[in-house]
Amino acid sequence: MIELDINGTKRSVDAEADTPLLYVLRDHLAMNGAKFGCGLGQCGACTVMVDGEAVFSCMTPVSVLAGRKIRTIEGLGTVEQPGALQRAFIDEQAAQCGYCIAGMIMRAQALLEKNSSPSDAEIRRHMMPNLCRCGTHMRIVKAVRRAAQTMRAEADKPKSAGQT
């Protein structure tokens, strides 16, 4: 058994040490967000965050993940209460088939947690490992920019009484 911290919840998983995280998420834990795209670290459809960094879950064996914080798109929000990036992707209609989008959002989340106002060039450089075949790239960049604005506005809000 391997104990994993996924979106702040401890999950015990009975998987062999070399099993890539992707299969543990999708198959053992029935989570849909991370997608199988290539199994080679070439397309980023499987991207999740580990300790704040975007990683290819298809290439990361679960044995190296004990005690590390794993975040997936399920941890960012829900349809009813979407996170800033999820909201921005909906507002910009930044999806066509959408198969790459969960990976896109997780890679962007890793960027925005480090850099709250990235330039377009920084966004493009950062997003390079992730492929989109429908050609939604322009909207994806716009959505990341929009989410950055939302996140900055949230951060700048004066804290309400009682939370000081």
Next chain:
Amino acid sequence: MSIKVVRALSVSRRRFLAAGGSLVIGFSLSPKALFAQGSPAATKLPGSLNTTPMIDSWIRLGADGSITVLTGKAELGQGVRTALIQIAAEQLFVQPGKIQLITADTRRTPDEGYTAGSNSMKDSGTAIMNAAAQVREILIARAAVRLGLSADKLKAEDGAVIVSDGRRIAFGDLVGGELTRVRAESQIKLKDPASYTVVGHSMQRVDIPAKVTGGAAYVQDLRLPGMVHARVVRPPAYGAQLRELQSASVEKMPGVLKVVHDGSYVAVVAEREFDAIRAMRALAAAARWDERALLPEPSELFDYLTRLPYDSFIDADNHATTAGVTKTVEANYRRPYQMHGAIGPSCAVGLYKDDSLTVWTHSQGVYPLRKSIAEMLKLPEDRVQCIHPEGAGCYGHNGADDAGADAALIARAFPGRPVRVQWMREQEHLWEPYGPAMMTAAKASLDGGGNIVDWEYEVTSNTHSTRPGGAGNLMPAWHLAIPFTPPQPKPIPLPEGGGDRNAIPYYKIPSVRVVHRFVPSMPIRVSALRALGAYANVFSIESFMDELALAGRTDPVEFRLRHLEDPRAREVVTLAASRFGWSSYAPDKGRGRGFAFARYKSLGAYLAVALEVDVDRETGKVRVVRAVATVDSGQAVNPDGIRNQVEGGVLQSISWTLLEAVSFDKKSITSADWSQYPILRFPELPDTVEVHVVDRPGQPFLGTGEAAQGPTAAAIANAVAAASNVRIRELPLDRKRVKVALGV
């Protein structure tokens, strides 16, 4: 046409469905049988109503006020689900959120063939628009009877029929009997487009929220009770035969439930997905194959294709002897094999139980796939159900149908539990049917005024459709001990066309001859890739138009306008030029502008694109700096959906045009993954892509999905020529080819 016949068919259908345990009962799915029974040729009905004319095949109302709309088309990521809901909501006078839409399913929806050719709005959108309008009129008529009022005193509003005095009957309260079991009328009263509140207004796509929050959105996300996982082991190359397979040790691997072995067809079933992958790798290592070198020498591909036998089709021939010719220009163009390259490898789930098979598939055509799988398994068609959940975007005939066949074969060998099979990346890359390599030859003459007076054009191509018309089109069936073989390919006839799609120029030219050299023999597996032959033909024709404009010393936009009569074509051309700033353009060093136009299939959407490229002489790298596209898709249903599709088409075509060619050696395909088949990445994006939609309220839907592919390619080649004074006529315009052309 006899209503009695309809009822008789419906009753037998209902019995069958009840026996099959389906929840959906009692609607008319067999309209084709009516025509087959020798009824007089009726008036042509709008869209797919012509083949499925019963209204309750399309729209059903529940007593609880629920509204179910059915379409035989599939959501492929193009947003058709949302657009069809908009159309139904508009004509029914209900909120779009009230409508449940059911897509392609052989037990539930009409048979609309393939979701392809940018035809979904024309076929299904038109059918649903008219069916919804007729349902609304039926509801008003019934309310009129109930209220003892004349129908013209009533109107529909927000899910109810209302009277001016405030009385209101909800649609659900009007339902009963076989209210909508009626045949479509050929002339139904449609809402005045000027009063549209839903159609023509951008609506957020209904499928996106689940896709950005980890919801179950794809066949890949389907998890049925007791489901197991399978993987296939493909031959190392086309035509390779399995000589030996020692599978005993694999069968003992943890979690492995079964090894399926039938001739050269090998698959493994396991409890867990990664167990299946481990076992697949072990099986692949244990398999011994006999391979043969069957492919042409890559450097001689086009000569090889030229030498193959062909059938000639004369697509246009009003060739006349022309006087006053002052200049004749000739050019040849080439396009390589290119890949669909879905980001998600193909996937399907199969369940074989009680001698019946259910396949969940992202095929573009559930009915044709059902027929093909039934043939492959020697089952009656009514024992097979194909249901479409979404997959990753396919852009044409990719591995989807074959994965459906895999699911069928493996599920039959492992009955009783649902079997999910997903391809590995290299399987998708190596086995999907590619967009065919093509060659074109153009020759035209100008008169003294710089007008085209004569045009000759020839396109050489394999087929552009090997979609399942039977088991022989399913690749897994080729590998069985008793194999199925692909049928002789046939060209897709005009006006849609295959290799000759868009081969006839949309320009007014007094003398035109167009020949399609159809090459039946396929050294490499090919089929429909977004836009089919239109990609290469529009690339060729629109490159050639620039070459002619140059020969006639005319501005390329002016030259096109001079030969365009259709005012809608002229409008997208003029608008693209003005939004781009064509007349005031002044290039920086290394930059150039390019323009192209086409009307997709000569009967679909009008699309013009103007763009600017940067050509780096040192590296040969071309980047599109900015692009402006204008599109007229007829009545726009979801304008932002159209923009999204065109933006996507422009970017995908940039990728095809600058980067993509399937590589191979004499034995096998070598483009096995993204490292050997690079596609566009974020740093290579244009700075901006603008799309302007020219809405045509009340005009027929023309479709959008494929319109940008050809024009974008030609606009890039034209811009590169403008930036560097070098005309490149072979795709892709990758660094190597550009450097060679520039002589650096």
